[in-house]
Amino acid sequence: MVERDTGGGNRIGSTKTTFEIIHQLQENGPARLSEIADELDLAESTAHRHLNTLCDLRYVSRVGTQYQLGLRFVRLGRAARTREPAYEMAEQYVQSLSEETQERCQFVVEDHGLGIYLHMATGSKAVRAGFGVGRQIHLHSSSAGKSILAHYPRERVDEIFDRWELPALTENTITDREKLYAELERVRERGVAFNREEHVDGINGVAVPVKRDDSVLGALAVAGPSNRLTGDRLEDELPARLLAAANELELNITYSSPDSSNAHVVE
Template identity: 30%
Template sequence: MSQKKNHRLLEITFDIMKYIAQKDEDVGFKEICETFEIPKSTVHNLLHTMTNMNFLEKNVDTARYTIGLKCFEVGNAYLALNPFYSRAKEVVESISLTCNETTHFAILDGNEVVYLYKFDSMQPLRIFSHIGKRIPAHATAIGKAILSGLTREQLLALYPETTLPAMTNNTITDRNILLEQLELIRKDGVSFECEESTPFIQCFGVPIFSKQNKPIAGMSISLPVIRGEKNKEEFIRLLREGKRELEAMLL
């Protein structure tokens, strides 16, 4: 059976929304035109429509765009109807309140992790991240935890190049080193990274597997490097307990 083609203009519309959603700052009209290489008139009409429908917000002073409230409403509707996600939120919150560090829940999308939930600690030093944020999976503990559940063939498909992009000076940029590290994570069941995605931040992570032994999500505890690793074993215990509880829900 031949694959059905998407409606090109609708596809571009969603691509623009995803592009803006992944940015940490607002995006200008010129950048969108150059990124998608489509006529200015088409971009103008799409942005105008998306803004009118509240999928995008336009800063009247700078004429730059950010993601709109309607995107949050649509995404939140999906999550609200997912009992597994609701329970994952509770587990992530419980872990954070117990260890007083920031916790995350994320899924893998391509070779990036997408944060679906975050619970901040009460500590004065906080972790800069937010729900919906995308980060290269190979640079994060939560991402490497999920990646550890993939086969070598799947990993090579995700990372066809031998050199990986760096987020900091500590990011693993050699695919072979990443593959070796993922093999160790498979054996131990816990991942770790120190300043690989964010300076001065270290993280511990665990994957969450379906009954078919497929990685579907991950959880992590993040904390400043300055607090050291004295509570490492407690962090790992909490993550493993949360992992067991969530995996028990899955059919």
């Protein structure tokens, strides 16, 4: 789980408390009032007022003595995921890659300096490592994250590192900035990023960026057991498949854009 950034500046405390309750229900599932209050160090009366409001707005449901997220969030999640048409187009490529590779495949985008799993599919041999759509991850430790960071200006990369720091998720995580800058330069030159047990022990990954014009929209990635994603498969076979898929996706994004020109077509 990624720790939430507390930041500075002006904040509305009651709004923050409401979303802490929502995140609590998201991460831990249905819970009783006392459990929610204890977890967040709130008075039960305070937690109860927030939960009642969320129930009135249909964002939280109560079943017996337990509270759980309401299905109204489904519409919000769908709206966020489809705000960019290119995001929807990536879904079929994730599905195809998972079927071809038989591994776990995903499309990851950056939001507020974190990686978000926007689409995910699991092949027949995929390891289910507890990640799902909507999951937030640190960018520096994943192949998808490094694919994205490699195409950002140094100033933006520094902002992200300053905000979220560089936690060591495994003993292989790169936590030194200069080493990361060198790694991102290699990613930029080759067009492919690797994660060798840097995010989760026993899991390797490979990713490529998906770009529109000069901006990166996200990254296509494949992840699997380190004993299976190794050697030529990790270094050559999977990068070739990912690069081909990304190139096709980028072409479809470009030519489906309402701004694309058909001036070269003679009627």
